[in-house]
Amino acid sequence: MLKHTSKLIATVTTATLLSSCGSESSTRTIEYSGLNQALSQVITLVVEPAATNFLNQARQLDSLSDAFCSTTTEPNLLAVQNQWKATAKSWYELLPYNFGPMINDEVLPEYIFIDSLRLRGTNYTQTVRNDIDSMLAASSALTDTTFRNKNFQFVGLLATELAVFERASDHNKEIGNILSDFTSQSRKCQILQGYTGQLVARAENISNSWSNNYKNTGSSYRKLLLSGGLSQIAGEDSSSTSTKLITSTNEYMDYVHKRTIVNDVAVVSGYTWTLMLAGLESFERMVEGTPATTESFADIMQASTATDLATIRANIVSAKQAIEAENDTDFDAAVKAIDGNIKRELTDGLNINTGLNFSDGD
């Protein structure tokens, strides 16, 4: 009886508080409904398609690598290089949403095997170069297992970039010299195919988790996330969709400017600024929506906090201008501003609560 009464107390408390919230503003309920729809559309129209696209691009890269290794011609090498760029671009469209399937395992998160820099901004270029040299010099067989067992520093987009954009011996970037690397030593192709095969495997893990089966639950991460079903999975972060999107995009912007990654990303391929733009435009799609979007974050903010929305848009424009000018100082400043916008304007404008301020010294 006592226990029952106590439970009743808790229930009534909740109901009372919810009632008082609702009575403060009748429009608030409508806004929340709109937000739920907007959140759902960000997931289904921006994030999940980004994971699917990354998988498709990685598969194409793997396929073109096979074709090149069958016929080691300059056009085929150029096709691999271009496809690496397309794959890296698709990765940067996904990278701002670094949660759920991108993590999968806290100790060995999926994303670090694709993008070693993202863990904490450590540039492993020399580490990869040394490993390629070692593999070229060795005689042991290079198999799928060889690459599957490699630590994250030795694989992923960086390793693939170094394999196809420079000659191993002296890091020369002239296409003819890179081609001769492959024609003169068959192991170089085995290395390339090992790298692209692992990229596909990681991309499949992420995309399959998003769309089909997350952690052997039989349900897609998309469905679990949007239905609140994550709380039923042991050890799973069951915070809300809004919290995940705000937190992950905030962390992405933080990573971009604090780690000054323009100095480290895709330097050998010369594709840095395109990737910066890809990440920024992906964030912009989260805010503004896609052509298929019917309710966007921007729609919600326009109705309530239009000034805040204008601030975000202005800073996105500034970041694009900095990218266009390839001005790393202005770019870092603009991204830092967007970082702050996510924490303040976007969060407030969407009425999202991401938690307390556990600040330094507490």
Place this chain on the structure above:
Amino acid sequence: MTNDQSRRHFLKSMTLAGFMLPGLGVSAGAGIWQAHKQSRSDQYERWITAQGKTPEQYGMGAISPIQADAINVSSNFRGHGICQHPTQPHKVVMVSRRPGTVGLEVDLLSGESREFHSPANHHMQGHGAFSADGNLLFTSESDFQSGAGKIIVRDTHNYNVVAEYSSYGIGPHEIKRMPDNTTLAVANGGLLTHPESGRKVLNLDSMRSTLSYIDINSGELISEHRVPENKASIRHFDIAADGTVAFGMQVQRRAMSDNHLVPLAGVHKPGKDIELLQAPESLTVALNDYMGSVAVDSHNCLAAFTSPRGDLAMFWHLDDLSLQGYHKFHDVCGLALNASGSHFVLSNSAGKLRQINTKTLQEDRDLRLDFPAMAWDNHMMSVRLTS
């Protein structure tokens, strides 16, 4: 010594302050848990924690895990650490978060509360500890004119200040009584602040953090210990029955010239050097340079840590110092060992509570509690009341 700055609040003022049994729509009568006197003794367990997101909500939350209900004692200030009177377990004190100046004693049985304040030119640092006999309360504070860290000693009968010790560092934070009852352990975070500049750290270049042991009777320094990374601030700790101190740190990354990885947890065993607790790189990175709370389970030789910036609770063995497990939980910070020692209790800012079995380090999901109207703050303490 200052005059008595405490204020005594009786039931009437507490009612106005929001001390209520929620849901019944009535104010609490004297002895808010008198209604539960017929219940089993384990039903007297309460998890006490600072809570609230806004000044209007700030208070001390008291959660009954068995009854699955919670109340809030309004404080009008953002509280931080909680400590329990050793001989009158129904009395708890919540100390305000830096740079607040107010402490609040609450009698959980009578419903009485009283405030006490920092001496002139001092502010609190968030934590306090009672002497073994309960006659004295030690709080970590700072003299904001000199910047010196202080341990303010108060007579708990009236909360008059009766002594002032040096903390032997800047920015003392967590403070606890060692098992020998004659020593205070103090985490000097090393961060200098001033009320006029709010929470801004004023000495990032010269910061120096120590774990210090102080004679509880004389205030003399017994020993102090440092970690190798001088930008790592020792903030929180808990103490095992054998005197092992498990501590958590926060790294002032903006004051560092590179991004090298810094372990955020360590132990200090009596008579030995500090040892840092290692974890896989990805987990340490995920903590975002911030450990928020520490709790020790002496029976199972475990130290638990929480990181709200990493959304992680992590568990190390205190003997071999190996990482035993981790638990993902958004914005987790509050952490306590429950009264029976069966579970670590975790709380977060969304009002959620989770319990991690101390044997398996797995969550017992059937024991989840959710109070969406509450926002549990940094620290939590399990107290067992006696009728």
